[in-house]
Amino acid sequence: MTRSDDSRPRIGAAMAAGLTILGVLILIAIIVPMTPLWDAATKLTPDASLPPSAAHPLGTDDFGRDNVARALAATRLTLLMTLSATAVSIVGGVIAGVGVWLLPARPRQAVLRLIDTGAAYPALIFALVIASILGSSAQSAVIAIGLAGIPSFARLMSNLTAGISTREYVATARFLGVGPLRIALRHVLPNMAEPLLVLSATVFALSLVELSALSFIGLGVQSPEFDFGRILNDSLTAMYVQPYQAVAASVLIVLTGLSAMLIGDALAARANPRSLMKFRRIPQPPSARVTSVVSPDAELSGAEPAGAVPPSAAAAAAGPLVRVSGLSIRVPQGAELVRDVSFEIEHGQVVALVGESGSGKSLTAMAIAGLQTEGLETVAEELSFAGMDMLRKPRRQRLAREMAIVYQDPGTTFNPAMRMGPQLTEVLRVYHGMRGPEYRSTMTRALETVGIDDAPRRMKQRPHEFSGGMRQRAMIAAAMSTHARLLIADEPTTALDVTVQLQVLRQLRRAHQREHMSMLFISHDLSVVQEISDLVLVMKDGEIVERLTAGELRRREVTHPYTKRLLAAVPALSAATRDAMADREET
CATH class of the missing domain: 1.10.3720.10 (MetI-like)
Structure with a gap:
């Protein structure tokens, strides 16, 4: 339609x-x-x-x-x-x-x-x-x-x-x-x-x-x-x-x-x-279909595409990109929602925060972005991004250039009263100083990179004319176009169906590989984070209860009972079922 x-x-x-x-x-x-x-x-x-x-x-x-x-x-x-x-x-x-x-x-x-x-x-x-x-x-x-x-x-x-x-x-x-x-x-x-x-x-x-x-x-x-x-x-x-x-x-x-x-x-x-809007059904031309530009196996396996440039030695020597030490978020004179959370994100590293709803994942991520929830007290021994103290007033211009956020709900990510173009290119125009032809061509390439073709026409459309998965990919494109150093992805696949989830994960992995940006990935699904993360932090009731590498998670080398329960809740296909599906795909 x-x-x-x-x-x-x-x-x-x-x-x-x-x-x-x-x-x-x-x-x-x-x-x-x-x-x-x-x-x-x-x-x-x-x-x-x-x-x-x-x-x-x-x-x-x-x-x-x-x-x-x-x-x-x-x-x-x-x-x-x-x-x-x-x-x-x-x-x-x-x-x-x-x-x-x-x-x-x-x-x-x-x-x-x-x-x-x-x-x-x-x-x-x-x-x-x-x-x-x-x-x-x-x-x-x-x-x-x-x-x-x-x-x-x-x-x-x-x-x-x-x-x-x-x-x-x-x-x-x-x-x-x-x-x-x-x-x-x-x-x-x-x-x-x-x-x-x-x-x-x-x-x-x-x-x-x-x-x-x-x-x-x-x-x-x-x-x-x-x-x-x-x-x-x-x-x-x-x-x-x-x-x-x-x-x-x-x-x-x-x-x-x-x-x-x-x-x-x-x-x-x-x-x-x-x-x-008046709708009519027309055949969908090949150019309008969402395409995959990188092999799915390469994207989710962690293999770097040709031409990828690793983080510079100077950046690595400067220390972690994000430092969180003793972070606590509480209701004034009330309960602590996040308790004594500490971790670091290295340059080019993907760190996942995993836990059930209400465990404090999003509060932690928004505190790193300097978006402390109103009505809550945020205290920490250190909370910094690229040397900026996020507990004070960070430099918003620099923050806009070096950090990007992909939110959970694609339906509320974009302003429905505005066309997509001005929203997607705002950082390029305002904070990178690009002129009309430059920022339009940059965003066009970024949208095509994430599989959204006919980008010039798409940028003239409004958010409701995009599907949920397309809006998520558009947000990823906006983050890639700014060459941000850190991408905070706050449960970006939760509101999407399974096939669209896979597409979004591929684009996140590709953004990480191409730009070597660090990533804080928030999810409650261990099967998702084990495919995209280098380090997994399991949160429960506002605390980090276990730290795992992606390899340890795939091998089920976990110790905390809560992590074991999360793993037990992940659906798994039997070997016979996987073999049958593989045979069907080959035929």
Whole structure:
């Protein structure tokens, strides 16, 4: 299946209806003040309280003003007030809801509690209090409704931001030293486009109703000005004898709110790139298939490809690339999640951290990357990478050039709101100073190296157009293109099926062989790590309980009971089954 080349975003029925209604209302707001309808709506005449007729379809009010003309003339002020109040609520809510996650932990919790308290009360109650303090006027009503809508909007924004801020692409941005404001503008807000548009439309409709309510009870627009709510207030005295005086304003309130909701829903659907895709089944050309560029046996056996250059003697003499001594990670005044972990990673060495979920593997790896989990205390006698103290503020520019990370979940590795090209080439552009043709050709070669053909077209696609295995290989390609000294692979095969796991492992082995980069490989599968690692560290309950070479692991020369249980849990084929499969492959 592929996206049809001739597919184009089209305006749906909901969008067309919403735009049509809103467009008509905007035209009314612009044109009516320049027509005789404005005089019919504002000038007093002796034709008071007339019933509906051909000249006055919904009659006149107590001062002889045409009821339809008044409602049409009120559209201008009503739309301006509603848009202004909505803008105040949205801007204030986004700044508060997103900005709170840029604060340190303690101030954030205090602000979140304030937001929750404000959102617990109906916005109209706050608006009434604010309007009573500011006085009765159109400006006061706009300020009151706008400010009253901020807490609820901020709470929704903070909940959305909390989910996005834990994604791997945000962690990668932090790792690369991207500032909080740029993270918010580039990674957080674009990925809230769909709910933000729906919520904005909802806030517009609610602001319209609440502004009309304030004017209806006398706290909003005052005579001689009038909006929809003021017209309803003026018609109140004649409601039982001339109910038609309120019909025009009521209908326009409903139509204005309806147009906002229709447009919001349609924009939300269009904001989702998947909703724009039309699929058709076509034969897959050979050039589009994933290819293996190195013999699988060579890749997984550890044999080096031709042209591989070993680590320099100077690098080896400088000592281990990574030093971890006495690393402990704990909850403040609580349990220790990682306890007294010590190990080293030499230049060009592959070290595996193995253990069940919750054993502290990822916490240890992220501490090495300088991405300490918020809310946890990290202490160590030494925690260094290439001479940089990772417990202090490491040099992010150097770190971005010399360390790369491949995360576990390919679905959250890339920003879904951005195309693949800018994300894959960011380190090359920002930290290696490459220009357009250079970084594009470099990434094209890297993608082709990991078996992703037609790279120029692929880099123009979005992450959801890649399969899970392709996203993992793309991350490996990005790491290879930067010639990083250390690759941290945090369970990169867990979320993939077996065949794709094998492909990803081959590419990791190949990256190690070609670039001679060191690697910290995290997994809970001993059958995987024994094929790719030089040294295996078994972790249990935050501690390293056994250290093994890959050869010792393959020969099952293990001593700790926990390691024996992990080995016993690894599925194994019998000799007869392996021979049968080999015979089948030969035939």
